[in-house]
Amino acid sequence: MKRLLKAILPAALTEFARSARASARRKQFLKEWTSARKACVRREPSTPSQYLLIFPSDPWTISGALGDDAMISAAVQHFAERSASVSTSMFCRPGLAEGVVKSCGFHPVIIPERDSFVGSLQRILSETRADELILLGADIMDGYYDPAGVADMLVTADVAARCGVRTSFLGFSFNEYPVPELAAFYNRVSPEVRFNLRDEISLQRFQQFTSAKANLVADAAFMLRPGLVDVQVKAWIDKQRAQGRVIIGFNVHPMLIKDASVEQMDQIIRRCVEAIQGASRGRDVAFLLLPHDYRNALGDAACLRPIHESLSHDAGVHVYYLEGKHRAADIKALAGQVDGMITGRMHLAIAALGMSVPTLCLTYQDKFGGLIRHFGLPGDLLLSPSVFDDDEALETAVVHFVDKLPMLRQLVAAHKAEVMRLASGNFDLGVHETA
Structure with missing residues (x-):
């Protein structure tokens, strides 16, 4: 009826x-x-x-x-x-x-x-x-x-x-x-x-x-104590560093485009592959692909695994995909091992910034603006999903991010103590501070 x-x-x-x-x-x-x-x-x-x-x-x-x-x-x-x-x-x-x-x-x-x-x-x-x-x-x-x-x-x-x-x-x-x-x-x-x-x-x-x-406040996750670094990943990172490479964490996921179609998913994957390949040309850089969400079709593996598969046969690219499921504390410890983080998950950005690592954010739901403001970081570190519609936009942003890492690291270090103070306010049950 x-x-x-x-x-x-x-x-x-x-x-x-x-x-x-x-x-x-x-x-x-x-x-x-x-x-x-x-x-x-x-x-x-x-x-x-x-x-x-x-x-x-x-x-x-x-x-x-x-x-x-x-x-x-x-x-x-x-x-x-x-x-x-x-x-x-x-x-x-x-x-x-x-x-x-x-x-x-x-x-x-x-x-x-x-x-x-x-x-x-x-x-x-x-x-x-x-x-x-x-x-x-x-x-x-x-x-x-x-x-x-x-x-x-x-x-x-x-x-x-x-x-x-x-x-x-x-x-x-x-x-x-x-x-x-x-x-x-x-x-x-x-x-x-x-x-x-x-x-x-x-x-x-x-x-x-x-x-x-x-x-x-700042996000309570800033207060999370880092856990243990995966032994195999640490060995790969150490090998890359011994060869003089900068290590970049990389994360992307289906929710960057709401109700993404198969075609849109393919485009996200293709642009990320092109960006990593472009950043690897003429630079000593290696990419660690880090899932931060394990929820089936919405999980990060839906994008990261095919990116890894596409790049694994490219001799000019150095890339590692983190298999399995891991706790947030261990991912935070791992985030502290990289030189820069590129991510579409805000809490992976928080994990990295909490370990003094600069972050380039692929944004959705306008959540990231306040986060980078906490650290005094420039607005060009916020990339909208439209970046996937342009042939070169993501590659250009990744290249600029890698090149600016020393300056960005100084900014993060200068603001971290105040951010941690704000994060501790999550557990302060005193009077309200603002009206």
């Missing part, structure tokens, strides 16, 4: 009906939220925190994108330093995500279905005995990917804060066009919830969108 109605009704009428249903669901959700706020019973949390509750940005995969792994690991490291006996629980979806949470040593907390979500929050907060709630805002809080999921996070943060739980969003970015309906949620959240924005541009956009108070 639904298919029949969809087929015979005008598109405008179908869209009106869909919008009306969404509006009704939103009003009901707000009504349930109001009831939950009234039922909150406040208690005093332990100091230092003994029970940490984490709400990840992707409750389906938890850490398929290594940026999530980096932020989670940095937070857990921070709280473990404050209390050796801290116990950690994590919200997740049922199924595979539960296993991921358990493998990290955390207790899984299944996110309730939408129609019972709000009513379950007090029970969850009581069962987890949460002293502190950390929510990973990452790049989702403008609603670009999942407005309903953002609403769930905001309601969770509000109810937790009203129950006395110390509550904060780790530094997140905010794009230029947030989903308008989310303003009603942001404006109702308890002033005790700490919203951390990870760059000045995002902070300005957030303040224009909502009356909620916010703080300027």
Whole structure:
């Protein structure tokens, strides 16, 4: 019947009906939220925190994108330093995500279905005995990917804060066009919830969108301690250095173009191959291809593996592809071994910059501008996806980046201490610093 109605009704009428249903669901959700706020019973949390509750940005995969792994690991490291006996629980979806949470040593907390979500929050907060709630805002809080999921996070943060739980969003970015309906949620959240924005541009956009108070920080992933360097990769790097080559980390992925077609994917791969070949002509340079997201079709291997295959038979190019899955801390350690990083993943850029390595960014969702501003880096280090439409644009940018590395390294070094100070602000639950 639904298919029949969809087929015979005008598109405008179908869209009106869909919008009306969404509006009704939103009003009901707000009504349930109001009831939950009234039922909150406040208690005093332990100091230092003994029970940490984490709400990840992707409750389906938890850490398929290594940026999530980096932020989670940095937070857990921070709280473990404050209390050796801290116990950690994590919200997740049922199924595979539960296993991921358990493998990290955390207790899984299944996110309730939408129609019972709000009513379950007090029970969850009581069962987890949460002293502190950390929510990973990452790049989702403008609603670009999942407005309903953002609403769930905001309601969770509000109810937790009203129950006395110390509550904060780790530094997140905010794009230029947030989903308008989310303003009603942001404006109702308890002033005790700490919203951390990870760059000045995002902070300005957030303040224009909502009356909620916010703080300027740098990304929490800057606080992640580097792990171990893969032995085989280190041997390859050492060999390249012994032959006088500059080492460049390289990363590209399908999400640089939204809903990329097969033809667009082929073009990304072709341009990257041409750029690496062009940069290798007349320069002592080697490229380390680094995946930073392992999510199947959206993962970086979809681009990086065919790039490696195309270049592996070119005697004039020195290239290595990092096989397997690796933790964010180990990738950060590896990022510290290269001389420059070219990446389309912001958290790989953060890993590199956190290790004092200059970065050329292939941007999407206007997330990178505030990051390079933290380090006083020039705007020409931001490349839009249109670079793949030009025969020589990417190659030219890569060549210029390699040639400017000594100057760029000085800029990164000059700003790093202040960026690290800002990053530590993610875990400062004092008063709001900005209005």
